[in-house]
Amino acid sequence: MRHGLTLKIGPAAFRVGSDWRAPIADLRTLYADYPPAPDGFADFTVRLEAKRPWRRFVRPSVHLGGDYMLPDALPLSLAHGLLAAEMGMNLQMALGWRRHLLIHASAVEKDGRALILTGESGSGKSTLAAMLGERGWRLLGDEFTLLDLDSDSVRGFPRLVSLKNAGIAAVEAVADAARFGPRLEATPKGAIRHLVPRADAIARMDEPAAPALLLYPRYGFDAATRRLAKSENFMRLTQASTNYVALGERGFGTLSRFVESVPALALDYSDGEAGIAEVERLWTEHVG
Amino acid sequence: MSAVRDLVAVLRDPAVALAFDGARWTRLLSVARAEVLDGTLAHRCADLALPAPIAAMLADIRSASETATRRAVWEAEMARRALAPLGVAVILLKGTTYAAAGLDPAPGRQIGDLDILVPRDRIDAVEAALLGNGWEWVKQDDYDDAYYRRWMHELPPLVHSERDRMIDVHHTILPLTARPTPDAAAMIADAVPIGDGGLMMLSREDMICHAAAHLIADGDLAGGLRNLWDIDRLLRQFASDAPDFWDRLATRADRHDLGPAVARAVRLAHRLYATPLPNDWHKGARSDAVFVRRLLARNGWGQETHGVNRFAFYVRSHLLRMPLRQLLPHLATKWRKRGLGGTG
Amino acid sequence: MPDAAPDPVYHAPPAATLLRTPLDLLDAIYDRRSGLTHLVGEPVPAILDALAAGPASAADLMQRLADDYAIEGELAALRARLAELAALGLVDARAL
Structure with missing residues (x-):
């Protein structure tokens, strides 16, 4: 994916990838004081993706993907990209965390x-x-x-x-x-x-x-x-x-x-x- | 090397993962989850000395997988109890079989629905007994219901109202519309008991035929890496137990009209997982490369790639399952429903 | 439960299959085979304890409950409880 970052919150590390720059820029600002994933290893991957290549530009809508997904999740508008990233990390924890x-x-x-x-x-x-x-x-x-x-x-x-x-x-x-x-x-x-x-x-x-x-x-x-x-x-x-x-x-x-x-x-x-x-x-x- | 090729390489020889850095492990794990092979990966790597965060995540995956497997086997036992009064043998298929019988693909293997095979002439009694014991129809429309009953090789899916788990009751192993016509009656006749718990499984040869049919003749190769891993493990186990296994497998595959499908699956398992084969099973087809490309169509973020190739396989799987004159009305109905905002 | 086996013998699960935490009003029971947690009240814990002594028909179990647990009741009610427990997989109803 074009843009991405890793970050660690408590015991869990995440990799967030995005087809757009803005949501990752927001995350970088808000999570500035958090450590990156140690040695680059993230427990979970979250993807903010455009379903079709041209949807990066035309009426951009963010599909939430990742290691764990809900089958019928509705896309969000790009303006809510930060929310999508947060929801994506929540979803990985809710469905995938076992420790x-x-x-x-x-x-x-x-x-x-x-x-x-x-x-x-x-x-x-x-x-x-x-x-x-x-x-x-x-x-x-x-x-x-x-x-x-x-x-x-x-x-x-x-x-x-x-x-x-x-x-x-x-x-x-x-x-x-x-x-x-x-x-x-x-x-x-x-x-x-x-x-x-x-x-x-x-x-x-x-x-x-x-x-x-x-x-x-x-x-x-x-x-x-x-x-x-x-x-x-x-x-x-x-x-x-x-x-x-x-x-x-x-x-x-x-x-x-x-x-x-x-x-x-x-x-x-x-x-x-x-x-x-x-x-x-x-x-x-x-x-x- | 791409992450999906890493996955195949690590499953084959876990020690190669010792050289991976954290970022490469992140990609490996994402791809393994997308291919539903994360539990298998975690088991294969259980004895490696890995950095603590990676080892901890793999241990979590193994522990969750153990709980899930136990639950899947229990579901089979509840189906057995429900069907016991009918005197119908419950023959387990796929993942539940491997777990219940302790076969080599089992460690870490994810198990979805419970798949069972019962004689076609007992299907109504089986349906009634399940409905009387807490299972109920998954909500769907009349068209889908009729489609399942008329053309598919199973009852429409049932879900248990308390345990919320699905059961697929099959009476043959491929849709009635499919070109190959496996002999389900022979499979049922030759099924063997799993221990002394009252559950049954297919004979070893039939188990391979069934897995190959699913991979090649029935599916669009989605989940193919996992299915091939099953086949690799089973072949290694069965061939080392019985020297004449390969000959018996060839004979049985012909009997089921599945000779080419089984041969293809065996070759693909060899190409990806280095399954040891006798010489006469090596005879390759050039089109194997297309299958391999489709099987490895995933990037390091876990996303699918190669759109056109994937679509071609989707059409191919429908063509295999039903002759064209049936396919067109089916797709048309699905399309109309979608046009009306239906769920098709 | 279907009436295919009108008077089954009920079997308790093997020892150590069920983990039990007594809470104030109910018992929480974890079934290691199914991974399910059941919250149950009397007379279910007593029924499970009485059945742990060995398989029994509903009538035999009725006697055991009366002798050892001082629990009296209708046979029909006990049968209904046993059928519920069988549906949950906590007991196994087997035809004779």
Whole structure:
């Protein structure tokens, strides 16, 4: 392919190739502080490709390819090329990563212990994690939380944070403007803007943390918290994991120990500031 | 050397990969994944002293493959349980056979759907028993359904509602429309048990005939490197177990109308994977080179290349599967559906 | 399940096939052969334990459950549970 780069995020290294210059230039800027793939070896390849040669120029649309692909993925406009690259890396992890149990969750760390926030899109977990990352917590990851299959610790995977819609302005108010990517309007997920994690989150990305608290936030509801039964938590985490089934017995063991040792609470909150305050209160109450 | 040629070379002799740098490994792995040979590659390279990041990824692939294989074999056992009351022998085909019987292509081999062969006159009973045990039709339209039943060599695919795995029930090994007409009844009659678990597999000669038929007569060579790897491993194993294997294979291939297909597959396996052949199997055809070019049509990013050659093979595979007067209405119907925004 | 074998004998899977994690309300069971995880409540764990002592018909199993686990119930209900477990592959129903 004409343009490409490699980069390493936590334990995984990627090679991204593109028929166009722009998406790779965006990645180079935003991932400037990340190391390249060690010795050039990338675990996964992502391709941003034009389906026909002339489609590089005429109504350019980006087809997402790579080692792992979805059969019916719709093409994106070239203006959303950065989003395509991010989606491509997510897809490789979701479908191909086997070294950790992957939970669809954000995570932050304090004093060596990890707070994990899981939930559907729109639950506010990305925004909460990004806000906490600006307030003394270290961001471990936005899209995926990686649980080590042997030590049960949380492994950092500090990708760009993908802020959506109302979450964008909330984080713009507290984070350095230089750390934001271009605002992408009218993507399939609405408006999106990527945030580069703080420098210490990138520098310390190979430092694991012990999981201490799991929250299921839900944005836009009257404030309430509820302790989850272990069996409900187990079931919901199997659904929130992209590779639980593929990991087989080791995934079962890791998840069983996680559910046994980490308290889990559902957290409904009505607005960002109240959500942050409630998260920090629950952390003090359950972790210290 | 191109990444896909690297793949072939490493499968043949893993030690050559010791000289590869990280970037070359990246290309190798991408191509191996595209050819669904990553599990096989990971197993072939298990004993090499490789840099830690590469070794770790290969170990991950092996471990995932082991879990997936176990699950595929279990699916066969569930089909056996469902069909046991009918007294129909369940004959496994392709990947599941290799795993269940512990044959040499098995380590790391990816297994997709469960393919089984049953006698044609029991197909309705088999269908009913599967439907009664949690399998259901994959959603499709009436045209596809009729097409499968009338012309293809299988029931329309069924999927298990709980386990979400597909089963393809075949009653012969090539479409009824295909030019070669393998003797499915003879294959069923000569099937042999796999251990004492109640599952069956084709005889060794028939297993090669079936793999060759799929590669040459049925398919458009997509996934051909993997199918040829199966053939290479099986030939090495069977020939070393029985000195007269090659003669028995030739006789059996003729019986199934598959002499040229088997001969071609054997030659291609030799060209790519250095399968040891007796002298009289070497007699090459000049067109083998076209097949090899098609098999190696992939670049270091994992993308397919050689568009025209690939399209020619697609047309060729349809011509082989059905005579022209059937082909035209079929393609026309597919085209019309596409024109209307259908899923064809 | 079809009624082809009206009174089958039920077999437990070989020892160490199933891994079990007791959670608060349910047990999580991992089946090493299928790679599936099942979340089950009583009486399923008791049925699996009772069957581990050896193959049994539904009626025999009923007796075992009553003697060893103090679980009483309808034979029809037990048959229904066993049929579900057979469909999941957790027990094997074999014709006599």
